[in-house]
Amino acid sequence: MKMMRAVVVERPLVFSVKQVPVPATPRDGLLVKVLACGLCGSDLRTLRSGHKNITFPWTLGHEICGTIEEIGDACTSPWHVGDRLAIGPLAYCGTCEFCTSGRHELCENQKELGQHWPGGLAEYVAIPAECVKLGNIQLVPEGMKDTHAAVIEPISSCVHAQEKARVSLGDTVVVFGAGPIGCIHVALAKARGAFRVYLIDIDGNRLAMADAFNPDGTINSAVQDPVEAVRKLTGGKGAEVIIVATPAPIAAVQAVEMAKKGGRIVQFGGLPHHDSKPGIDMNLVHYRGLTIIGTSTFNPRHNRTAMQLVQTGLVPADKFITHVFSLDDFEEGANLALVGKVLKGVYVP
Ligand SMILES: [Zn+2]
Ligand SMILES: [Zn+2]
Numbered sequence: 329m330k331m332m333r334a335v336v337v338e339r340p341l342v343f344s345v346k347q348v349p350v351p352a353t354p355r356d357g358l359l360v361k362v363l364a365c366g367l368c369g370s371d372l373r374t375l376r377s378g379h380k381n382i383t384f385p386w387t388l389g390h391e392i393c394g395t396i397e398e399i400g401d402a403c404t405s406p407w408h409v410g411d412r413l414a415i416g417p418l419a420y421c422g423t424c425e426f427c428t429s430g431r432h433e434l435c436e437n438q439k440e441l442g443q444h445w446p447g448g449l450a451e452y453v454a455i456p457a458e459c460v461k462l463g464n465i466q467l468v469p470e471g472m473k474d475t476h477a478a479v480i481e482p483i484s485s486c487v488h489a490q491e492k493a494r495v496s497l498g499d500t501v502v503v504f505g506a507g508p509i510g511c512i513h514v515a516l517a518k519a520r521g522a523f524r525v526y527l528i529d530i531d532g533n534r535l536a537m538a539d540a541f542n543p544d545g546t547i548n549s550a551v552q553d554p555v556e557a558v559r560k561l562t563g564g565k566g567a568e569v570i571i572v573a574t575p576a577p578i579a580a581v582q583a584v585e586m587a588k589k590g591g592r593i594v595q596f597g598g599l600p601h602h603d604s605k606p607g608i609d610m611n612l613v614h615y616r617g618l619t620i621i622g623t624s625t626f627n628p629r630h631n632r633t634a635m636q637l638v639q640t641g642l643v644p645a646d647k648f649i650t651h652v653f654s655l656d657d658f659e660e661g662a663n664l665a666l667v668g669k670v671l672k673g674v675y676v677p
Contacts, residue, residue, distance in 0.1 A: 334387050334450030335658045340378050345658050351454035358455040359398040363474035365448040366391030366674045381443040389449030390417035390442035393477035405460050414477040416464025416631045417441035432627035451677045463628035475674045476638050476645035483634035484626040486512045492621050493569050493594045497521030502567045505574030506534040508672045513571050514541040519642040528554045537671050540647040558586040573597050577606035584608050592619045648672050
């Protein structure tokens, strides 16, 4: 049996690189040799406390760039052995009410590589037919780095969110959360024409790391009331769009309070299950004509736009990826990420 190295998570906070069998090529899917795989915020949550869809031991990783090693006999993919792919992990059923109306992000039967199938923090990953079928896999343009192609996925969700929020020319945008997602939102809001983008976090270190994305101002909400700060920065009016990319419940409350009349609030981050009713003042929503927008995941169209954003440099993947680790150093890298020392880490087998 052919063996490979893979990250195996035994239980929360217990993980290592082990020898495991190379997965079989799915009859109607692909076997991919991994070139780079990102470690996502959701992976960190699973490393910390498990996940409802995952039974340990398990291999995570859904931000994948790799080359096709083998194509299944019954696979109808348009690609060839050796092609380099950026692999979006979401698989949609294609037949539910939402898929058939083009809103794949709301698919009733959505599955994800790294959750429903073993992930890409390994030398090889099997790509099932469900992932091949609906267009979240793209050929990587020549000249693009493997590590850059691996981070198309998190950018796709941000593209979806800002499309829903209609971030537009001249807007003032506030982003809560200076993590990797918050940084993408800053770059993307500017690309969409926002004149001013402010970034809020409770952690000064994270705000310093996010400086590379040139926010027009940062607000440390541990030392400053963010609502007051935004009102001051906007001549008392508030911001057109507020993107909440943090699980902190208080951020949702503050986002509503700092919105300009007619403003849009995007809840991008999920809240802890036991603390997901943060006490928003709905009278502000009513009298100021605010819109609260929910969003998660993305559809293939957003995935394609994300690729172009990286290719054009409008979202600077080189600034976003702060660490490239060898897969053998996964323990070191993941432990650094778990204590917030890594903006985005990508692993190379
Ligand atoms: Zn991800
Ligand atoms: Zn569906």
